[in-house]
Amino acid sequence: MTHREVMEALSGLLLAMFVAMLSSTIVSNALPAIVPDLGGSQTGYTWVVVATLLTMTATTPIWGKLADQFSKKMLVQSALVIFSIGSVMAGLAPSMEVLIGARAIQGLGVGGLTALVQVVIASMVSPRERGRYSGYIGAVFAAATVSGPLIGGLLVDTVGWRWCFFAGLPVAVLAFVVLQKTLHLPVVKREVHIDYLGATLLMGGVSLLLVWVSLAGNQFEWTSTTSGVLVLAAVVVTAAAVYVEARVAKDPVIPLRLFRDRTTTLATAASVLIGFAMFGATVYLAQYFQLARGMSPTLAGLMSICMVGGLLVSSIISGRLITRTGRWKNFLIGGMVFVIVGLALLATIDDTTPLVVVGVYMAILGLGLGATMQNTVLAVQNSVAAADLGAGSSVVAFFRSVGGSVGVSALGAALSHQVSDQTRSGLAALVEAGRVSRQTLVELGVDAHSIPDLDTLPAPVRTVFEHAFGEATGHIFLISVPFAVLSLVLLLFIEEKPMRESVLSDEEIAAAAAGATAKP
Known part of the structure; x- marks a missing residue:
């Protein structure tokens, strides 16, 4: 395909990717408002995120496998429809239980979009040229990550949090129409064995x-x-x-033979740890800004620009340099160093850290994530056979999502435990000092496990919660640091293979040439 043909097809894919990314970023900033409104707890907060990650994780390999056997365009459009159904259900949810279920349905669609966009791009362009297009994906990811919290904050502050789930529907419809007109790939029909x-x-x-x-x-x-x-x-x-x-x-959904390749094994293991650090540590930043710093959802969304700015710059630059040089390992190593430094610096924050300092730390973390997220997938795609592009791409995405799911759950549990301990002791101290009565706390509906509406709390009680969430947020970044360090160690042992010029591997090209020579 020519560059123009690729870009025309890519337009619909990038819109679909934007919808998938927006569903996470727009909701994360609204969660501090959603959970109290539906009577949820910190555990409920965690599971609104985990439900999507879980179904996305479980279905990503299946979508990747289906892409090796059915029309890729039809699959992407099906994922958009499933995502839209989940979005409507979430926007109308009357309780936390229904919201979590709807988020799980959204995750089915997001899993398809996440896996299939990578697979389609891999089937259109060679690994050497793929770095340029991976940069576009990184840019869309950055755009969704920037606009999501801002749009979510504005919607929460104006028309209400339910519109956060409806906002992506027009983009999903537009992506469906654009894909119908621009994406034309040959359909490979083989015998189907879905595991x-x-x-x-x-x-x-x-x-x-x-x-x-x-x-x-x-x-x-x-x-x-x-x-x-x-x-x-x-x-x-x-x-x-x-x-x-x-x-x-x-026909296993995760072919274990892929792990005979050293690059695939190490990149996949590193992706688990990257997912843990990336999802686990960043999901709770919106909660930090709103509950530890007293910001509105809109202002909390503006703070996210710091991290996304770094992610945008590094993803585009690293993608273009990989395309130009054919070398990718240095970007993975350098990116992980920035991730470790960023996490370590964010581990020092609390409810009194100057916001400018927090923003700088977030930018450093963003620089690291932009250079590592897409390029681990790129490394695996460069190593596997053309027939395994779908399975190989989805395996990396699967394990990164597993790491993210575990990270969100584990760090959410750590956050909840530390917040409850600090609020319990802080509220007890207020009662003992006579600054607030137990009856007042009961009337406010405040306890150690609740996510409060800070505007409704007396100043002493509000200070207790702000301090608890500030201290706990720094603690979960500290927990993430060892996982990022281990990821760096794994990446150091990856064998760098120069980006090949064709979708086919050198072995496949040689085999095809030998077959052509053998014909009479």
């Missing part, structure tokens, strides 16, 4: 792990019988999934 059993077991194992991580310490003790049962069940179900993928499935 539903393996996918179900994988989703079950991850779900059990996330339930344990997010509820332990609040609903039951870490060392309780319930904890033991959940952990054992997660291990058994995951082991069964591995067995099915290795021995039973005719």
